[in-house]
Amino acid sequence: xxxIEPFQYAFMQKAAVASILSGLxxxxxxxxVVLRRMALVGDALTHGxxxxxxxxxxxxxxxxxxxxxxxxxxxxxxxxxxxxRSVYEDTAVGVTVSAMFAFGxxxxxxxxxxxxxxxxxxxxxLGVTTVDxxxxxxxxxxxxGTLFLYEKELILFSLDPTYAESxxxxxxxxxxxxxxxxxxxxxxGIVVVGTVLTTALLVTPAACARLLTKxxxxxxxxxxxxxxxxxxxxxxxxxxxxxxxxxxxxLIATTFFGLAFIWKTVRGE
Amino acid sequence: xxDAHFPYxxxxxxxxxxxxxALVADAICIFYPGEADPVISNLSVSVPTGxxxxxxxxxxxxxxxxLKACAGLLPIHSGTIRVYGNRVGLCHHRxxxxxxxxxxxxxxxxxxxxxxxxxxxxxxxxxxxxxxKDQERVDQALEMLEIRNLEKRQIGxxxxxxxxxxxxxxxxxxxxxxxxxxxxMNALDKESRSVFSNFLAQLKPMGKTAxxxxxxxxxxxxxFDDVFYLKE
Numbered sequence: 113x114x115x116i117e118p119f120q121y122a123f124m125q126k127a128a129v130a131s132i133l134s135g136l137x138x139x140x141x142x143x144x145v146v147l148r149r150m151a152l153v154g155d156a157l158t159h160g161x162x163x164x165x166x167x168x169x170x171x172x173x174x175x176x177x178x179x180x181x182x183x184x185x186x187x188x189x190x191x192x193x194x195x196x197r198s199v200y201e202d203t204a205v206g207v208t209v210s211a212m213f214a215f216g217x218x219x220x221x222x223x224x225x226x227x228x229x230x231x232x233x234x235x236x237x238l239g240v241t242t243v244d245x246x247x248x249x250x251x252x253x254x255x256x257g258t259l260f261l262y263e264k265e266l267i268l269f270s271l272d273p274t275y276a277e278s279x280x281x282x283x284x285x286x287x288x289x290x291x292x293x294x295x296x297x298x299x300x301g302i303v304v305v306g307t308v309l310t311t312a313l314l315v316t317p318a319a320c321a322r323l324l325t326k327x328x329x330x331x332x333x334x335x336x337x338x339x340x341x342x343x344x345x346x347x348x349x350x351x352x353x354x355x356x357x358x359x360x361x362x363l364i365a366t367t368f369f370g371l372a373f374i375w376k377t378v379r380g381e
Numbered sequence: 382x383x384d385a386h387f388p389y390x391x392x393x394x395x396x397x398x399x400x401x402x403a404l405v406a407d408a409i410c411i412f413y414p415g416e417a418d419p420v421i422s423n424l425s426v427s428v429p430t431g432x433x434x435x436x437x438x439x440x441x442x443x444x445x446x447x448l449k450a451c452a453g454l455l456p457i458h459s460g461t462i463r464v465y466g467n468r469v470g471l472c473h474h475r476x477x478x479x480x481x482x483x484x485x486x487x488x489x490x491x492x493x494x495x496x497x498x499x500x501x502x503x504x505x506x507x508x509x510x511x512x513x514k515d516q517e518r519v520d521q522a523l524e525m526l527e528i529r530n531l532e533k534r535q536i537g538x539x540x541x542x543x544x545x546x547x548x549x550x551x552x553x554x555x556x557x558x559x560x561x562x563x564x565x566m567n568a569l570d571k572e573s574r575s576v577f578s579n580f581l582a583q584l585k586p587m588g589k590t591a592x593x594x595x596x597x598x599x600x601x602x603x604x605f606d607d608v609f610y611l612k613e
Binding site for chain 1 (some may be wrong): 537
C-alpha cells in the first residue's frame with residue numbers, strides 16, 4: 113500500500129512515467145558520456161538549454177521544446193568550436209556554459225517571477241504535463257533507437273577513432289550524432305531534476321555501473337537500473353518526506369555510487 | 382551482395398586496375414598544419430603486389446606519416462598515391478591500417494573477440510550485424526595469431542604484446558590486400574616476435590602486400606622481401 117498510495121493522484125502517475133523515461137534515457141546515454149569522458153560537454157548542454165526554457169516561458173510556449181531547441185544550438189556551437197581547434201575544447205565549453213546560463217538569468221529578469229526560475233533550475237517533476245510526457249516518450253524511443261542502430265560504429269569510434277576513419281566511417285558524422293543525442297537527453301534530465309543537477313543523472317548511474325562491471329552491455333543494464341531506481345526512489349522520498357525530488361534523486365544515485373565504490377575497494381580491485 | 386547494404390565509404394567496389402601495383406607513391410609532399418618544412422618531401426616509392434616491405438628510418442623521418450597518408454588519414458600536399466591503381470580512399474576494405482597501440486582507448490569495456498570483429502565492419506557497413514561467416518573469420522584470425530585463449534579477456538587486461546597481436550588479428554579479418562603496419566614489433570617479446578614473423582610469412586602465399594614501419598629491421602632475414610629507407 114505504501115508503494116501504491118502516491119499513485120492515486122494523476123500528477124504522481126505522470127511524474128512516475130517521466131522518472132522512468134528520463135532515468136532510463138539518461139543512464140543509457142550516460143554510459144557513452146562516461147566512457148568518452150564527455151561529462152563537461154553534458155554540463156554545457158544542460159546550461160545551454162536554460163535560456164531556451166526561459167524564452168519558451170516568456171512566449172508561453174512549451175518549456176521542453178524551448179529547452180530542446182536551445183540545447184541543440186549549443187551542441188552545434190560546441191561542435192563548431194571544437195573543429196576550429198583555435199581554443200581548447202574545455203575552454204570553449206567553459207565559455208559557452210557561463211554565457212548561455214547568464215543569458216538565461218538575464219531573460220529571467222523580464223518575468224519578475226523567481227518561483228518559476230526555481231522549477232527550471234531544480235526541476236519540477238510534479239508539474240509534468242501530458243504534452244511533456246509525449247515529447248519525453250518520443251525523445252526516449254528516438255535516442256535509444258538511434259544508439260542501438262549505430263552501436264557498433266559508436267563503440268568502434270569511441271575505442272579507436274583512427275581505425276574507424278581508416279575504413280571510411282565519417283567520424284565527423286558520429287561526433288555530431290553523439291552531441292545531438294546528448295543534447296536531447298539533457299533536456300529529458302532537465303524535466304526531472306532541473307538544469308543544475310542533470311549532469312549527475314547522466315554521469316552517476318553510468319559511473320556506478322562502470323565500478324561494478326567490465327563489460328559494455330552489463331554496464332548499460334546496471335546504469336539503467338540505478339538511473340530508474342534513483343528517479344523513482346527520489347519521487348517517493350519527496351512524496352513522503354516533502355523534500356525536493358531533484359535533490360533526492362541525485363543523492364540516491366550518489367549513494368548507489370558510494371556503495372559500489374566501497375564494494376570495489378573492499379574487494380581490493 | 383543480395384541484401385541491403387550501406388557501405389561506409391561512398392563506394393564499396395571499384396573496378397580493379399589490371400596489373401596495377403599494390404602501392405605507387407609519386408613525388409609526394411606532406412606538411413603538418415602550421416609548419417614550414419614538410420615532414421615528407423618528394424618521396425616516390427613503388428611496391429609490387431605480394432611484397433613485404435620494411436619501412437626503415439630514424440624517429441621523425443615520416444614513417445607513420447607516410448602510412449597514415451596511404452590509409453587516407455592525412456591529406457597529401459602534392460604528388461599522388463595510388464593503391465591498386467586507384468585513388469586513396471576509393472576502396473577501404475582492401476587496405477588495413479594498424480596504428481601504434483597507444484592511440485587506442487584500452488580502458489573501453491569490450492572483449493578481445495569484439496575488438497577483432499571490428500575488422501569485419503568495413504564489409505558490413507551501417508546497420509548490419511556480424512553473421513556466421515564473420516564469426517568464422519574471427520576464429521581463424523585468433524588461431525593464426527595464437528590468441529584463441531584470450532578471446533573473452535577484456536582488452537584492458539592485455540599485455541603490450543597481446544594488444545599488438547589482437548590488432549594484427551583485426552587487420553587480418555578485414556581480408557585486406559594491403560596491410561599498413563606501424564611499429565608492430567614494439568613491445569613484443571621473443572615468443573610474440575616469432576608469431577609476428579609467422580604472420581608475415583603467411584601473408585606471402587595469399588598474395589597480400591605488407592608495408593611495415595619498424596625499428597627492428599635486420600638484414601639477411603627472410604622476414605621481408607625488400608626495405609625502403611626514409612631519411613630525416
